[in-house]
Amino acid sequence: MLQLLLEKKSIPTYLKTIIFKKGRRMKNIVFLTVFLSIFTPMITQTHTGSLTVICGSMCSGKSATVIEIVRRALLANNKILVLKPAFDNRKMLDLEIDPLTYIPSRNGNWVGCIPVKSVQEVAELVKETNASIIVIDEVHFFTPEADAFFEIVRSLVQSGKKVFVAGLELDFRGEPFGPMPKLLAYADTVMKLTAICSKCGADTYCISQRFVNGQPAHYDDPLFVVGADQYKPHCKSCHIVRRG
Numbered sequence: 001m002l003q004l005l006l007e008k009k010s011i012p013t014y015l016k017t018i019i020f021k022k023g024r025r026m027k028n029i030v031f032l033t034v035f036l037s038i039f040t041p042m043i044t045q046t047h048t049g050s051l052t053v054i055c056g057s058m059c060s061g062k063s064a065t066v067i068e069i070v071r072r073a074l075l076a077n078n079k080i081l082v083l084k085p086a087f088d089n090r091k092m093l094d095l096e097i098d099p100l101t102y103i104p105s106r107n108g109n110w111v112g113c114i115p116v117k118s119v120q121e122v123a124e125l126v127k128e129t130n131a132s133i134i135v136i137d138e139v140h141f142f143t144p145e146a147d148a149f150f151e152i153v154r155s156l157v158q159s160g161k162k163v164f165v166a167g168l169e170l171d172f173r174g175e176p177f178g179p180m181p182k183l184l185a186y187a188d189t190v191m192k193l194t195a196i197c198s199k200c201g202a203d204t205y206c207i208s209q210r211f212v213n214g215q216p217a218h219y220d221d222p223l224f225v226v227g228a229d230q231y232k233p234h235c236k237s238c239h240i241v242r243r244g
């Protein structure tokens with residue numbers, strides 16, 4: 001898909017993505033390109049780079065926040081690039097397009113994006129598009145390249161880019177996740193979001209509780225598991241990791 005997108009340079013529509021707001025289809029379909037116009041005071045009032053980190057457990061509204069940031073950024077003449085790791089192929093919404101080509105929110109909204117398989121691909125796309133605003137969702141999936149991912153984010157900020165990243169700051173064990181600790185330490189702005197604990201109902205900072213066959217996952221279970229496992233937001237009192 002990425003190759004396909006990059007090869008169709010003469011076709012303007014390949015640059016288009018769509019923000020779709022459930023129930024208000026025509027009014028809220030907005031075409032967004034890597035060369036689109038965007039505006040927010042935070043973005044346009046200075047020419048220095050910055051990093052905003054959006055974090056929180058599953059169901060905390062990270063992707064909804066990303067989508068809102070992009071939506072609010074549509075009104076000025078900057079260039080924006082929206083990316084997500086190509087590992088995140090969950091089909092959350094009932095859309096007839098490749099799940100890798102959009103960022104979905106549980107509230108039904110979504111925004112088109114380009115999937116990337118590596119930090120190098122991020123670098124290549126940034127260079128190719130010369131976007132001034134870089135938005136990357138689910139950045140914990142860059143854990144295998146955590147240091148390299150942090151370094152490219154830092155270099156983008158140093159070069160004057162406005163960078164927005166979203167991801168889980170804690171893994172299923174409740175431990176710092178991949179590139180997130182460095183990103184949080186380097187951030188200009190941190191948006192740490194709460195969720196509703198699925199066990200006790202508290203609206204607080206949660207951890208993504210992984211279940212395997214209905215039981216809390218074991219500490220030694222792999223960090224990334226696709227498919228079989230289930231996750232729920234649990235507060236720190238309700239979060240369980242089996243050990244021993």
Ligand SMILES: [Zn+2]
Binds near residue numbers: 198200237238239
């Ligand atoms: Zn709880």
